[in-house]
Amino acid sequence: MRSTKPISAQVQSAVTDLLAELHAKSGCEKIGLARESFAAILCDVATKYLPAGTSQAEARTFLLTLRVDELALARACAAGNDSAWELFLTRYREKLYQSALRIAREDSAARDLADSLYAELYGTTTRAGERICKLASFTGRGSLEGWLRTVLAQEFVNRYRRTKRLVSLDEESEDGAQFAAPDPAPLPSADSRLESSTDAALASLSSEERMVLAAYYLDGRTLAEVARMLGVHESTISRKVDKLAKSLRKKILAGMMQQGMARRQAEEALEVDVRDLRVDIRRSLAQESPAATFSEKKDVSPLEQKVAPRAKS
Numbered sequence: 001m002r003s004t005k006p007i008s009a010q011v012q013s014a015v016t017d018l019l020a021e022l023h024a025k026s027g028c029e030k031i032g033l034a035r036e037s038f039a040a041i042l043c044d045v046a047t048k049y050l051p052a053g054t055s056q057a058e059a060r061t062f063l064l065t066l067r068v069d070e071l072a073l074a075r076a077c078a079a080g081n082d083s084a085w086e087l088f089l090t091r092y093r094e095k096l097y098q099s100a101l102r103i104a105r106e107d108s109a110a111r112d113l114a115d116s117l118y119a120e121l122y123g124t125t126t127r128a129g130e131r132i133c134k135l136a137s138f139t140g141r142g143s144l145e146g147w148l149r150t151v152l153a154q155e156f157v158n159r160y161r162r163t164k165r166l167v168s169l170d171e172e173s174e175d176g177a178q179f180a181a182p183d184p185a186p187l188p189s190a191d192s193r194l195e196s197s198t199d200a201a202l203a204s205l206s207s208e209e210r211m212v213l214a215a216y217y218l219d220g221r222t223l224a225e226v227a228r229m230l231g232v233h234e235s236t237i238s239r240k241v242d243k244l245a246k247s248l249r250k251k252i253l254a255g256m257m258q259q260g261m262a263r264r265q266a267e268e269a270l271e272v273d274v275r276d277l278r279v280d281i282r283r284s285l286a287q288e289s290p291a292a293t294f295s296e297k298k299d300v301s302p303l304e305q306k307v308a309p310r311a312k313s
Contacts, residue, residue, distance in 0.1 A: 011046045014059035015039055022063065026072035031084040033076045041075050042066075045139045071140030077121070078136035085122060092148060099149045103156045103229045113156060137207075150208040153229035157215045197255030201248050209244055216241055 019039050028038050045066065046059055054062075073091075076084035096117070101110035120134045138147050205213070208230070215221045215229070216237075223241070227234040256266040 005047050005052075007043045007047050008050075008052070008054065008059075010054055010056040011043055011050065011059045013056050014063055015042045015046065017056075018042075018060060018063050022066075022068050026068040028072050028076075031073060031076040031087060032081050033072050033079070033084075037075075037079075038072060041071065042068075045071070045141075048139070049141070066140040067143060068140060070144035071138065074135040074138040074140075074144060078133040088121075092145065095145055096148060096152065099152050099231065100156075102231055103153055113152060113159075117151065117155060146208075149231055150211060153215075154207065154211045156229060157211060157219060157221075160221075161219060193256050193259040193261060194252070197252045197259070200255055201251035204251065205244075205248075209240075212237065212240060213244060 016039075019035065019042070022042065023035055023038055026033075026038065028035065042063060046062055050059060050062055073084055073088060077088050096114045097110060100114040101107065104110040104113050117134075122133065134151060138144060202210075212226055212230070215226045216223065223237045224234045227237040230237070253263075253266050257263060
């Protein structure tokens with residue numbers, strides 16, 4: 001997906017200076033990715049992640065950290081290059097299965113999970129005449145294997161969430177539960193600056209960070225389960241969850257202060273009951289259909305209490 005920010009002269013110059021070196025390192029010629037197309041990809045990635053005012057030297061440093069060989073392969077696959085796709089399958093088919101097996105813990109379920117991604121990774125659908133492919137969102141800032149593991153884990157969480165909703169509804173129906181209509185009366189609205197700051201903080205999360213928080217807080221999975229899905233140690237996930245929660249609160253506070261709130265006023269705003277917010281944390285963290293907004297929900301998840309402003313006692 002292309003960045004909506006304009007490409008700066010510093011980024012353009014850095015890409016021009018390094019293009020020959022990075023093009024040779026990436027192996028673009030072997031997979032049919034033209035030099036001009038690769039330059040556009042590099043400009044797009046740098047523009048997406050580098051802040052305004054970045055110098056040419058800083059842009060060069062950023063570009064040299066990218067995994068350009070994996071970036072080129074992923075983007076060539078996204079463009080529909082058959083030789084790139086064959087190379088991708090040779091390198092990652094078995095790794096995809098092994099990652100799926102660690103997540104699903106059963107052979108047939110693992111193969112089904114891995115196979116379900118191939119259509120999305122290859123890009124069999126189009127939108128407005130443009131090929132839709134998950135690999136187009138890979139930016140080379142981390143390993144392609146790690147990115148694929150995160151995509152698998154997210155799909156597993158989405159499946160779990162869909163199944164859980166269906167089972168819960170069926171069980172309640174069998175027990176004769178009556179489903180009350182939602183209360184149409186709107187709740188008092190929180191300060192719009194709090195809502196926009198919370199929304200912006202959640203939007204800044206990477207796909208892996210969203211997956212970790214959604215799996216742990218919204219789906220109630222244990223640290224050990226989340227760690228197994230990503231192939232890391234439980235303590236790593238524990239530290240990551242704690243760090244993300246603290247970081248998000250700081251970003252929300254900073255966002256409100258940038259919009260003109262005094263620090264004390266911003267801190268008081270953080271005490272709002274999260275049910276008064278019209279920011280949907282579930283929608284921000286999940287990649288599938290959104291759940292009800294806070295103004296519609298009757299319960300509050302642990303994440304909504306910890307990451308968003310604290311609920312009043």
